[in-house]
Amino acid sequence: MIQNNKTILVIEDDMVDIMTIKRVVKQLEITNPLHVENNGEEALHYLLNAEELPGLILLDLNMPKMNGIEFLNELRKINLLKNIPVVVLTTSKEQQDKYNSFDLSISGYMIKPVDFNQFKDMVKTIHHYWQLSQLPY
Amino acid sequence: MRVLYIEDDSIDIIAFKRLAEKLNVEYTILHSMSEVEEHFTKPRIYDLIISDFYLNESNANDFIHYFNDFNVSLISSKEKINSLVNTTNFQFIEKPLNENAFTNRTKIITLDLTYFNELAGDDMQFKIEMFDVALKSLSESICKLQEIIILKDFEKIKFEVHKMKSGIRVFGANMISEISYAECIALEKNEKELFPILENIISNTKITIDLIKEEKNKL
Numbered sequence: 001m002i003q004n005n006k007t008i009l010v011i012e013d014d015m016v017d018i019m020t021i022k023r024v025v026k027q028l029e030i031t032n033p034l035h036v037e038n039n040g041e042e043a044l045h046y047l048l049n050a051e052e053l054p055g056l057i058l059l060d061l062n063m064p065k066m067n068g069i070e071f072l073n074e075l076r077k078i079n080l081l082k083n084i085p086v087v088v089l090t091t092s093k094e095q096q097d098k099y100n101s102f103d104l105s106i107s108g109y110m111i112k113p114v115d116f117n118q119f120k121d122m123v124k125t126i127h128h129y130w131q132l133s134q135l136p137y
Numbered sequence: 138m139r140v141l142y143i144e145d146d147s148i149d150i151i152a153f154k155r156l157a158e159k160l161n162v163e164y165t166i167l168h169s170m171s172e173v174e175e176h177f178t179k180p181r182i183y184d185l186i187i188s189d190f191y192l193n194e195s196n197a198n199d200f201i202h203y204f205n206d207f208n209v210s211l212i213s214s215k216e217k218i219n220s221l222v223n224t225t226n227f228q229f230i231e232k233p234l235n236e237n238a239f240t241n242r243t244k245i246i247t248l249d250l251t252y253f254n255e256l257a258g259d260d261m262q263f264k265i266e267m268f269d270v271a272l273k274s275l276s277e278s279i280c281k282l283q284e285i286i287i288l289k290d291f292e293k294i295k296f297e298v299h300k301m302k303s304g305i306r307v308f309g310a311n312m313i314s315e316i317s318y319a320e321c322i323a324l325e326k327n328e329k330e331l332f333p334i335l336e337n338i339i340s341n342t343k344i345t346i347d348l349i350k351e352e353k354n355k356l
Contacts, residue, residue: 015270015274016274016303019267023257023263112306114206114306116255
């Protein structure tokens with residue numbers, strides 16, 4: 001039933017958050033390869049040169065150079081990349097960020113909980129859902 | 138020190154006011170769940186929330202979700218606490234509120250390492266690495282924040298304040314609500330209110346850094 005073992009691309013500039021996500025992925029025994037880019041610009045460069053598209057992008061919004069919303073804007077313009085599912089993983093509760101993200105066809109908007117087990121459950125649920133879902137490529 | 142006190146009993150309220158005024162604490166009092174609901178329709182900032190577990194028409198389970206980012210203590214009578222402690226994860230203070238219990242809860246900055254310990258488990262190398270990464274990141278944020286405050290660049294202030302959240306969250310420092318509030322008012326370019334809060338955030342982050350260093354030294 002499980003559909004894919006594609007790479008999960010994490011776009012995040014904060015080292016504490018990167019370490020946290022990697023750690024949770026390890027604890028959950030998720031076997032998908034994890035690739036990290038530190039801002040939207042670098043992520044686009046990676047995607048345009050990747051041999052295989054990732055199965056899922058976990059995207060932070062608050063980043064230097066090219067932030068999450070700017071990245072989504074660019075991503076949706078590129079035919080090759082526009083269908084990659086993107087889940088926003090942020091601490092921003094701003095309504096405008098949510099509107100802007102959903103306008104750009106994200107698959108989910110997750111606010112990082114302050115409770116560790118809730119965060120772990122969140123990652124587990126996102127992973128499980130996208131393991132089961134068919135991808136358009 | 139800003140305290141929100143939620144209580145429906147008028148005698149307990151008088152006692153709290155007397156204590157808060159003696160200790161020179163800034164306070165707000167709410168009397169019911171409907172007042173809590175109304176109050177939290179706007180972003181708020183408190184260093185501590187003390188709430189009666191039972192308000193006349195409800196109990197803390199009904200309204201605790203409003204206090205997610207805050208340092209919260211629930212207050213109730215000794216008998217009621219005894220029946221509640223095994224069924225909830227809340228922190229309780231016994232009624233009547235005394236000066237000792239109050240000052241213990243109003244220590245300015247504390248760490249709660251639950252998140253960090255659950256994340257790291259027994260992996261010592263990960264713990265050391267996370268301590269170092271967070272210390273570096275928070276120190277850099279303070280420096281950047283001090284630079285951009287002078288420039289009054291509200292976009293960058295909001296960005297930098299937001300960045301501090303992850304290090305603060307992992308080590309459970311009780312200043313997330315203050316940071317979230319600063320983000321809101323940076324967005325509104327509310328200079329008059331923002332700058333004193335930023336000064337507070339910088340000094341509290343320095344305390345947090347010292348506390349994290351202390352924890353690292355315990356390893």
